[in-house]
Ligand SMILES: [Zn+2]
């Protein structure tokens with residue numbers, strides 16, 4: 263599956279969700295969120311889906327780092343802590359008002375199981391583990407984006423039985439572990455006391471029945487361990503250490519629930535010529551002092567190849583010249599390349615050079 267397809271599907275307009283402008287201040291975002299949270303609070307008969315949406319948006323826009331990443335890449339990107347994924351990202355509230363900083367995600371868990379989607383009391387299914395894979399990019403690939411082929415060894419859903427564990431066409435019989443109820447009761451300790459939770463039976467995955475004949479490929483597990491190849495579009499502008507989430511490409515749990523996510527950990531190889539600062543690319547260029555004094559046109563490396571740069575008369579060491587639009591590609595256009603001028607003083611002089619310089623007698 264291509265990341266770009268996921269990207270467009272997953273990208274959400276968090277600004278629109280909160281009803282604020284793209285340049286809204288931190289306070290405006292906070293206020294907008296609090297207003298929505300009060301309005302849609304599920305405890306007060308509000309719309310839980312809207313409440314969660316607002317919360318998800320605030321988790322990102324309320325955090326400067328995540329907001330900056332979101333502005334550049336949209337909601338498919340993850341900061342170090344990861345963007346909240348819908349229901350899982352709920353950050354909690356208390357009985358009186360809304361307090362989003364203090365409580366953990368205890369209520370998120372309760373919401374996910376109790377109020378979420380199918381309603382109270384429905385069994386919650388398992389979810390596969392996430393996988394992290396390193397992806398190495400050249401500096402240029404990180405600037406322009408690239409399609410990469412990734413090999414992952416993981417549990418995939420068994421193709422023969424679609425993860426159910428039975429031979430195709432086999433009859434199902436009542437699960438002994440749960441006596442056909444499909445439920446398992448667990449007790450979870452929270453700061454409000456013990457909360458009893460019904461989860462899906464781990465033997466039959468909540469179906470209440472088991473196949474009479476087990477699948478011959480996976481021996482009833484519903485999984486096949488193996489190597490798979492995935493092509494992913496790495497968008498332009500990614501930085502070293504960034505994590506990209508590819509949904510549902512992690513470990514499978516067969517028919518018991520959703521697969522985990524795949525995280526691509528970006529490693530950008532250093533390039534001795536280029537150094538990145540935000541969306542600008544910094545390059546150091548050495549010139550001789552005659553060129554500095556008289557001006558010149560010099561060749562400069564850019565990620566697009568060599569370009570001619572006009573050095574003005576009387577340039578000073580450390581002066582910066584800008585090559586507009588030669589920086590990092592982002593969704594909003596390209597950054598610039600900044601050329602920092604270094605002036606080289608000759609270490610050895612011929613007799614003639616020495617004589618000429620002495621005649622010049624350039625002193626401060
Ligand atoms: Zn069962």
Ligand SMILES: [Zn+2]
Nearest residue numbers: 420423477480
């Ligand atoms: Zn199978």
